[in-house]
Amino acid sequence: MKRRDFLKSAVTTGAGLIILPGGLRANAASNKLNIALIGTWGRGLAHFDSIADENVVALCDCWERNLADAAKRFPNAKTYVDWRKCLEQKDIDAVVICTTDFTHAFVANWALNRGMHVYLEKPLGISVEEARVVRANWLPKKDKLATQVGMQRHAHDNFNRIAEMLRDGAIGELKSAYAWGNRQIPKPGYLPAAGAPPAGLHYDLWLGPVKTDHPYNPEYFAGGPGANCLKWNMYWDFGTGQIGDMGSHTMDLLWNAVDCGLPTSAEAKGEAFNPDVTPVKAEMRFEHPANSWRGPISLTWYQGGAMPNPPSSYVDINKIGHGAMFKGTEGILVADFTSRALIPLGKDGSLSYYKPRAKEALLPSVGHFQKQWINACKNPSLKTACDFEYSANMIEQMCLGLVAYRVGKKLDYDGKAGRVTNNGEADALLKRDYRAGWTLNG
Numbered sequence: 001m002k003r004r005d006f007l008k009s010a011v012t013t014g015a016g017l018i019i020l021p022g023g024l025r026a027n028a029a030s031n032k033l034n035i036a037l038i039g040t041w042g043r044g045l046a047h048f049d050s051i052a053d054e055n056v057v058a059l060c061d062c063w064e065r066n067l068a069d070a071a072k073r074f075p076n077a078k079t080y081v082d083w084r085k086c087l088e089q090k091d092i093d094a095v096v097i098c099t100t101d102f103t104h105a106f107v108a109n110w111a112l113n114r115g116m117h118v119y120l121e122k123p124l125g126i127s128v129e130e131a132r133v134v135r136a137n138w139l140p141k142k143d144k145l146a147t148q149v150g151m152q153r154h155a156h157d158n159f160n161r162i163a164e165m166l167r168d169g170a171i172g173e174l175k176s177a178y179a180w181g182n183r184q185i186p187k188p189g190y191l192p193a194a195g196a197p198p199a200g201l202h203y204d205l206w207l208g209p210v211k212t213d214h215p216y217n218p219e220y221f222a223g224g225p226g227a228n229c230l231k232w233n234m235y236w237d238f239g240t241g242q243i244g245d246m247g248s249h250t251m252d253l254l255w256n257a258v259d260c261g262l263p264t265s266a267e268a269k270g271e272a273f274n275p276d277v278t279p280v281k282a283e284m285r286f287e288h289p290a291n292s293w294r295g296p297i298s299l300t301w302y303q304g305g306a307m308p309n310p311p312s313s314y315v316d317i318n319k320i321g322h323g324a325m326f327k328g329t330e331g332i333l334v335a336d337f338t339s340r341a342l343i344p345l346g347k348d349g350s351l352s353y354y355k356p357r358a359k360e361a362l363l364p365s366v367g368h369f370q371k372q373w374i375n376a377c378k379n380p381s382l383k384t385a386c387d388f389e390y391s392a393n394m395i396e397q398m399c400l401g402l403v404a405y406r407v408g409k410k411l412d413y414d415g416k417a418g419r420v421t422n423n424g425e426a427d428a429l430l431k432r433d434y435r436a437g438w439t440l441n442g
């Protein structure tokens, strides 16, 4: 059933609520969504204004201090410290998830399974399996449930302009693409035990599905609002390092333009493997088959100081902290989030054949990124830019790259089956083990 038909089959009750098949509800009188915010401080704060126009009916945070602060802004919401309990609340239409990376796929799956629209902060998951399960859960419901992963830089029009230029042949035939990020947060290993969690911080719920019982250390909680993720996201059990951090935004700049599905191979190199901490410096290369508008291409991700070769002697791409570069048969396109430069190949190169699109033919602007999702929750004919298919494919590739880094071998990948076909050790690393009692797809 298409989302439109699905909504048509909804019934209106006397109370003005539309009861949708599968338990979904939208308030007919006000056309407002009933929203739950899970993870209310830090990145959660950045969502306050966009959800304030809706009915915020539930708040969840494993730290009661943060919950109490959010309740001042949304006093009518019920409060929870355990997101599993929160998702049992029956009147929730849509959920915004701003918790730690290692809980993202869990909360997203549970919400989808309860018929809720989902806005999920990036990254969508931290393993190949997590990405695949979220995508598999969403695809059959894609006409009913709106999803968006928090890669909000996607709303810069530069994303569209780059995609148009590549499709319109601005650099000839696309051969390869590169993205890089220079953020470096080296750490020696997990933090040692230090004191007890403050009253009201449910550290057991913070650890949630993590299998190893890492002891409490206040340093995991010592970052500023929206930057506390930089205190934990580099540890293997808590995140994927720069891939899930700035890499989610920077890879998105590339991913949006190249129109790829899953890769057929992955290989990677970087600094020596640390069993506690993801690499600071690393490089990952992926091969992708041809699609309807281009031939096969290779994509390469660089982080922590690794960089692609510069496009020419007079262009210093090291000045771009987080950027992307596209190489074609005729020229090179270099970009950051908001600007781009076209460079002809060779000394006789001329890109004079390329004519930018007329205004009427430009891809439409995303507009307000969070509102794009809210609008799509209410109007099933609207799409979101970073839905759970687009975003899962992207992070599945990157998590596969981390597996290739760990085993140090070129991996052949069967994206349909989600299997590494030439390396059993790597295949086993596509999944993570979880603490007993925590179910990824519950």
Ligand SMILES: NC(=O)c1ccc[n+]([C@@H]2O[C@H](COP(=O)([O-])OP(=O)(O)OC[C@H]3O[C@@H](n4cnc5c(N)ncnc54)[C@H](O)[C@@H]3O)[C@@H](O)[C@H]2O)c1
Residues within 6 Å of the ligand: 038, 039, 040, 041, 042, 043, 044, 060, 061, 062, 063, 066, 081, 082, 083, 098, 099, 100, 101, 103, 121, 122, 123, 150, 151, 152, 205, 206, 207, 208, 225, 226, 227, 228, 229, 230, 244, 245
């Ligand atoms: N889109 C962006 O530009 C952007 C920017 C910053 C952070 N983020 C993402 O947002 C997420 C949160 O980052 P942060 O820096 O705010 O982290 P944080 O450590 O400050 O956590 C955010 C909030 O979630 C709560 N929380 C953590 N685990 C929870 C759990 N299991 N259940 C309920 N509440 C829980 C914390 O107590 C805190 O209030 C990360 O995934 C990060 O990647 C995105």
